[in-house]
Amino acid sequence: xKILIPSPSxxxxxxxxxxxxxxxxxxIAQVKSANAIDQIENIVLWKYKAPGETTKEAGTTLPSRKTxxxxxxxxxxxxYPTLDVFPASQPNGKAVLILPGGGFRYVVTDLEGxxxxxxxxxxxITAFVLRYRTSEDRNGAWKRPLQDSQRAIxxxxxxxxxxxxxxxxIGLLGFSAGGQVASIHLTSNQSAYPAIDETDQxxxxxxxxxLIYPWRIYDEASNQLIAPITxxxxxxxxxxxxxxxxxxxxxxxxxxxxxxxxNKIPAEIHVYQNGxxxxxxxxxxxxxxxxxxxxxxxxxxxxxxx
Numbered sequence: 001x002k003i004l005i006p007s008p009s010x011x012x013x014x015x016x017x018x019x020x021x022x023x024x025x026x027x028i029a030q031v032k033s034a035n036a037i038d039q040i041e042n043i044v045l046w047k048y049k050a051p052g053e054t055t056k057e058a059g060t061t062l063p064s065r066k067t068x069x070x071x072x073x074x075x076x077x078x079x080y081p082t083l084d085v086f087p088a089s090q091p092n093g094k095a096v097l098i099l100p101g102g103g104f105r106y107v108v109t110d111l112e113g114x115x116x117x118x119x120x121x122x123x124x125i126t127a128f129v130l131r132y133r134t135s136e137d138r139n140g141a142w143k144r145p146l147q148d149s150q151r152a153i154x155x156x157x158x159x160x161x162x163x164x165x166x167x168x169x170i171g172l173l174g175f176s177a178g179g180q181v182a183s184i185h186l187t188s189n190q191s192a193y194p195a196i197d198e199t200d201q202x203x204x205x206x207x208x209x210x211l212i213y214p215w216r217i218y219d220e221a222s223n224q225l226i227a228p229i230t231x232x233x234x235x236x237x238x239x240x241x242x243x244x245x246x247x248x249x250x251x252x253x254x255x256x257x258x259x260x261x262x263n264k265i266p267a268e269i270h271v272y273q274n275g276x277x278x279x280x281x282x283x284x285x286x287x288x289x290x291x292x293x294x295x296x297x298x299x300x301x302x303x304x305x306x
Contacts, residue, residue: 033070033071033072033073033110033111033115034070035070035110035111035115035118035281035282036073036110036113036114036115036118037086037114037115037117037118037121038114039084039085039086039114039117039129040085040086040087041084041085042082042083042084042085043082043083043085043155044080044081044082044083045081045082045083045148045151045152045155046080046081046151046196047196047197049079049080050079050080050081050133050144050147050148051144051147051193051194051196052144053079053080053133054079055079055080056079056080057077057078057079057080058078058080058082058131059075059076059077059078059106059107059131059134060075060076060077061073061074061075062074062075062076062106070282072108072110072111073108073109073110073111074102074106074107074108074109075102075106075107075109075131075134076105076106076107076134077134078107078131078132078133078134079133080133081130081131081132081133081148081151081152082130082131083128083129083130083131083152083155083156084109084113084114084117084128084129084131085126085128085163086114086117086118086120086121086126086127086128086129087121087126087163087164088120088121088123088124088125088126088127089121090124091124091125091126091163091164091165092123092124092125092306093164093165093166093169094124094125094126094165094166094169094170094171094305094306095125095126095127095128095156095160095163095165095169095170095171096120096125096126096127096128096170096171096172096173096210097128097130097149097152097153097156097170097171097172097173097206098112098113098116098117098120098127098128098129098130098173098174098175098178099130099132099145099149099172099173099174099175099178099179099181099182100112100113100129100130100175100176100178101175101176101177101178101179101213101215101278102134102176102177102178103138103176103177103215104134104135104138104141104142104145104177105134105135105136105138106134107130107131107132107134107178108175108280109129109131111278111280111281111282112175112176112178112212112278112280113129114129115280115281115282116129116173116175116280116281117129119281119293120173123297123300123306124306125171125305125306126163126164126165128152128156130145130148130149130152130178132144132145132148132149132178132181133145133148141177142177142180142181142184142228143192145177145178145181146181146184146185146188146192147192147193149172149181149182149185150185150188150191150192150193150204151193151199151200151204153170153172153185153202153203153204153205153206154199154200154202154203154204155199155202156170157170157202157203158198158199158202167202168207169207169305170206170207171206171207171208171209171210171305172185172186172206172208172209172210172236173209173210173211173212174209174210174211174212174214175212175213175280176212176213176214176215176248176277176278177215179211179212179213179214179215179217180214180215180216180217180226182209182211182214183211183214183217183225183229183252183256184228184229185204185206186205186206186209186211186235186236186238187228187229187230187231187232187235188204188205188228189205189232189234191204205234205236206236207236208236208237208238208239208303208305209236209237209238209239210238210239210240210241210296211238211239211240211241211253211256212240212241212280212292213241213242213243213246213248213253213277213278213279214240214242214248214252214253214256215248215277216248216249216252217229217252217253217255217256218249218251218252218255224255225252225255225256225259226252229256231256231259231260231262231263231265232263233263233264233265235259235260235263235265236265237265237266237267237303238256238257238260238265238267239267239268239269239295239296239299239300240253240256240257240267240268240269240270241253241269241270241272241292241295241296242254242269242270242271242272243271243272243273243274243275243276243277243287243289244271244272244273244274245273245274245275245276246275246276246277247276247277248277250271253269253271254269254271257269266303268295268299270292270295272287272288272289272292273287273288274286274287274289275287275288275289281293
């Protein structure tokens with residue numbers, strides 16, 4: 001009896017057709033954003049399971065939505081965090097760890113990940129996109145991503161020579177929920193987890209920070225920054241972007257800047273009139289928000305980070 005094996009192209013086409021028939025009209029099969037670039041390597045953060053985890057799941061990519069233009073990639077159910085590596089073609093010795101947003105339920109790997117990596121690569125900065133652990137529960141959802149973020153900075157420092165990086169020139173860039181985690185990371189002075197190996201002997205504090213529409217770092221009840229964030233003289237220089245019409249409120253970014261100023265930490269903030277939330281490095285109609293990369297590039301130059 002002969003067994004007929006269909007060609008790969010037929011398999012892909014069949015899967016795509018089944019996917020389109022089985023999903024609502026609001027979603028389409030996953031297609032890569034034209035603005036994204038490919039990583040050359042994906043590395044794991046933890047040798048075994050991540051702290052407190054019982055599984056090793058790299059995550060599931062959700063179908064794109066028709067309303068996303070260009071398309072956006074969302075990865076959910078991550079219990080085994082990894083780093084996408086994007087080396088600069090002409091490295092200047094600087095590196096940036098990128099924490100995408102996604103409301104903690106998923107990680108947006110292109111809009112707030114590889115697309116930002118392209119911008120940084122063009123500046124000579126080697127970029128790393130962290131696929132941190134996700135959660136359905138937003139209560140304290142920053143805790144596990146903070147562990148992953150600290151571990152990632154330590155791993156980058158440990159392997160700095162391999163990637164031609166100055167271990168004293170590593171920044172942290174956070175978008176939305178990733179911006180909340182980055183805000184906490186930048187101001188943390190204690191490790192979020194017990195040391196498990198030699199990687200954890202490396203310092204976890206970044207040398208500079210970039211916070212792009214950090215999500216809900218303002219506590220309305222106290223009219224202050226949320227409790228985990230404590231800016232002091234050890235907080236690195238930080239650049240902040242927000243919009244006036246962002247529902248997650250620019251008050252958090254403004255208060256963060258005020259605390260940096262109070263502690264004599266070099267900083268810069270831009271609050272655009274409009275642009276909303278979740279734009280990544282992209283432009284939006286009738287808004288100047290697409291120019292924020294120019295402002296950030298100039299700040300990086302002034303601070304000699306590029």
